[in-house]
Amino acid sequence: MTEEKAPQQQQQERQQEPQQPPPYWRKDLLQYPFVKKAILNRNLQPLAQLINFALFTFVIATGFIGISLGAKNLAVVFTWILWSVLLALVLTPLMGRSWCFMCPVVWPGEIIQRRLWNRFGTSSLRNRRWPRVLQNVWIQDFIFLIFASWMVVLVTQPFVTAVAVILLMSVAVVVFSLFPRRQFCRRLCPMGSFIGLYSSFSPVEVRVKDRDTCLIPPEKGGCHKECYVGSEKGYGCPWYEFPQNMVSDVDCGLCTECYKTCPLDNIALNVRHFGVELESEKVKRKPDEAWRSMILLALPIVYTAVLFGPWSWIKNWGDLLLYNSSVGLTQHIFYVLLVADVVLGLVPGLHYLASLGAKFLAEPKGVSARTLFVNYAYAYIPLGLMLWVGFNFSLIMMEWSYIPVVASDPLGAGWNLLGTTHLSWMPFALPIPIAEIAFALLGVFFSLKVGYTTLRRMFPDKLQAIMALIPFAVLTATLAIIFLWFYV
Ligand code: SF4
Ligand code: SF4
Ligand code: SF4
DSSP, X not given: OOOOOOOOHHHHHHHTSOOOOOSSOEEEGGGSHHHHHHHHOSSHHHHHHHHHHHHHHHHHHHHHHSOSOGGGOHHHIIIIIIIHHIIIIIIHHHHTTHHHHTOSTTHHHHHIXXXXXXXXXXXXXXXXXXXXXXXXXXXXXXXXXHHHHTHHHHHHOHHHHHHHHHHHHHHHHHHHHHSSTTHHHXXXXXXXXXXXXXXXTSSEEEEESOHHHHTSOGGGTOOOOHHHHEETTEESOTTOOOGGGOOOSTTOOOOOHHHHHXXXXXXXXXXXXXXXXXXXXXXXXXXXXXXXXXXHHHHHHHHHHHHHSSOHHHHHHHOTTSSOTTOOHHHHHHHHHHHHIIIXXXXXXXXXXXXXXXXXXXXXXXXXXXXXXXXXXXGGHHHHXXXXXXXXXXXXXXXXXXXXXXXXXXXXXSOOSSSOTTOOOOOOOTTHHHHHHHHHHHHHHHHHHHHHHHHHHHOSSHHHHHHHHHHHHHHHHHHHHHHHHTTO
């Protein structure tokens, strides 16, 4: 499984960075033997991927041959009610990139790399670099936005959902065939955009136990950086992470290879408090990720307005292919522009105004509004995640009854396998307002906590940091109130 050592200049630079243990509480789950056994098991990941691959193959099939009514078709109900709710409500907030561990999208591509490349691949193929100009997450965010603007179509049209899944898997196969490791995941996957960003808030992290152990030279019993280059026990990190220097989990796919390859048993799977990574000064703040945070903050508000808001025409205009034949291309383009305006214009614009306000109030020396814009954008990650949690909570509470219906009749063909085909729609609306308030308050609390820590690092004076926080806090509270307005 040993891969050729890629000339990773970036890795070498990061290798030289000094790093202290993180200044927060954490506990290594590998001290529990059953967790360690599971992590070191070579069959667990392929098995999980295979099961999910079979499930998504079924989704594709039902999308094409099943009933065209989304609410009665397994493709739509499984993907956009069960899977997406599980992802946004449970897996990502509580276990970071755990979905990436079992993701079926990459399964065929990774088999090509690991089986065919090893036999027929050349070293130039194994060392091929991702184009420098694309070494950011702009394209990933753009693809996410395309999917997002077609959300109404995806959640109502089974065959569009099926096409989307096929498209993702096909592009993944092509990229996996042309580039080493998981460039598709790091640079293109739209789901990775969401999971990656919000995994930074989750209470799970992959870190080395003791960095000094990593620095022991090989001649004195140290390692040969097997976690990065691979060994006969496993593959080099598919995500191009170098555990020795990891300070963030945004680009760690929890694939567990480094646990298998590290000869010194030096990798931990820690639990930590929510949001501590976002408060860490070691995490580099980047403009592309800052924009990702803004985009993902705006989208649950937009989705809530479209699906649960009082303006049914917005939903109709978003649904170019649906039952409403009166919707024309012009209205649909207007809908897409409206979503783009809010997501790329209004919310980031308000954040820029808040950055200008913070600069005006705190009068910092040498800190530009742009720096404030980029650095503070990370503080919206908790609020953004909690709004997604809230949106998905209301979705499952309102639409859960479709799940037993399609489980009993996946194609909408009149079967009654489980006796639940004729279950009527039974929303649980009662707890939604209380839960939404709780989620929004949690999001505001954590966002302001991260925001204050961020500003405190940028301003030597405490009062300056408090003054700078005011415009951001007003924006944070305003966005939470707008979101809640649709529910309460
Ligand atoms: S980044 Fe996307 S394709 Fe890659 S493992 Fe995660 S969800 Fe799957
Ligand atoms: S192989 Fe283990 S000891 Fe060596 S750098 Fe990687 S994590 Fe550290
Ligand atoms: S090899 Fe380790 S650091 Fe790399 S993605 Fe897998 S779990 Fe994360």
